[in-house]
Every structure is written in C-alpha cells, then in structure tokens.
Amino acid sequence: MESERKLGSARYWCARRAAVKHAFGRNIRARYSCTYAGTMADFMSPEGRSAHMSKIHSKDTKPELVLRRLLHGVGYRYRLHDARLPGKPDLVFPSRRKVIFVNGCFWHGHDCPAGTRLPKSNTQFWADKRRRNRERDLRQQGELVSRGWQPLVVWECELQSDGRVLETVREFLGP
Numbered sequence: 035m036e037s038e039r040k041l042g043s044a045r046y047w048c049a050r051r052a053a054v055k056h057a058f059g060r061n062i063r064a065r066y067s068c069t070y071a072g073t074m075a076d077f078m079s080p081e082g083r084s085a086h087m088s089k090i091h092s093k094d095t096k097p098e099l100v101l102r103r104l105l106h107g108v109g110y111r112y113r114l115h116d117a118r119l120p121g122k123p124d125l126v127f128p129s130r131r132k133v134i135f136v137n138g139c140f141w142h143g144h145d146c147p148a149g150t151r152l153p154k155s156n157t158q159f160w161a162d163k164r165r166r167n168r169e170r171d172l173r174q175q176g177e178l179v180s181r182g183w184q185p186l187v188v189w190e191c192e193l194q195s196d197g198r199v200l201e202t203v204r205e206f207l208g209p
C-alpha cells in the first residue's frame with residue numbers, strides 16, 4: 035500500500051540517521067535529524083504527518099506534566115524518559131524498580147470515549163494504528179516485567195479528573 039511504502043522509506047532514513055550518528059557523532063546527527071523530519075513529513079499523508087509531529091512533541095505534554103507536578107509535590111523523585119528501558123518510560127523510579135507511562139487515550143486506545151471513538155475519515159488507518167500502538171505497549175510492558183520492572187499506565191483522562199489517580203499511583207509506588 036501507498037502509506038506502507040512511505041513508512042518504509044521513513045524507516046530507511048531512521049536507520050541511516052543511526053548509522054551516521056555512529057560514524058560521526060552528535061553534530062552530524064542533528065543535521066540529519068532535520069533532513070529526516072523534512073523527508074518524512076513530505077512523504078506522509080496529512081494524517082500521518084500530524085501523528086508524526088505529535089510524536090516529535092510527545093515529551094513534556096500536559097498530562098505528563100500534571101502527574102510529575104503531583105508526584106514531585108508529595109516528595110517522589112524520578113528519572114524521565116529513560117531510553118535504556120523498553121518503551122522509554124515517562125517516569126522511572128530506579129530504586130523501586132517501577133516505571134510509569136502517561137498515555138494519551140486516543141493514541142493508545144484507552145477504554146474510554148476518547149480512546150474508543152475513531153475519526154470518520156480514514157477510519158481503517160486509525161483503527162490499525164491504534165491496534166499496533168496497543169500491541170507495542172503490551173509487548174514493551176511484558177519486556178519490562180521480564181527484566182524485573184513493574185509498569186503502571188496512567189491515562190490522560192484520569193489526570194483530567196479529581197485526585198483519585200494520585201492515590202492509585204502512591205499505592206503503586208509505595209511509601
């Protein structure tokens with residue numbers, strides 16, 4: 035399919051960027067990142083592009099900041115976006131061997147209105163994308179468990195409501 039072909043080319047650029055980084059180090063990598071983003075954006079459909087851009091900007095999105103503020107306020111300390119762990123968890127608590135993912139309901143297919151409704155156009159595209167995201171999430175969580183880490187998913191919609199989610203997270207983390 036057309037969109038698959040385009041994604042294939044994006045993967046090629048991704049591999050190429052990694053190779054360049056390996057060979058030349060950071061500065062070159064930064065230049066290639068730009069090339070990569072531009073190339074990928076040009077290749078993609080508007081939907082794919084917006085999905086891609088939302089990934090680029092996925093760090094420090096609002097729900098995650100809300101949780102970080104809550105946890106910091108009650109004294110927990112953590113590392114952020116640890117790329118050495120499967121799924122690059124948003125919050126990592128090394129001494130507790132626990133990690134937290136703050137997941138957007140739409141992208142990760144939460145069992146709530148935002149995560150179960152699909153856009154009216156390109157419905158199949160979004161359904162497939164969401165299914166792949168969910169499968170990947172589960173796989174990564176399984177890998178974490180097999181490495182001795184306990185994962186918790188906090189959903190975007192849970193952070194929009196009252197403070198109940200903080201109780202859940204405190205229970206998960208322990209004192």
Ligand SMILES: [Zn+2]
Nearest residue numbers: 139144146191
């Ligand atoms: Zn939700």
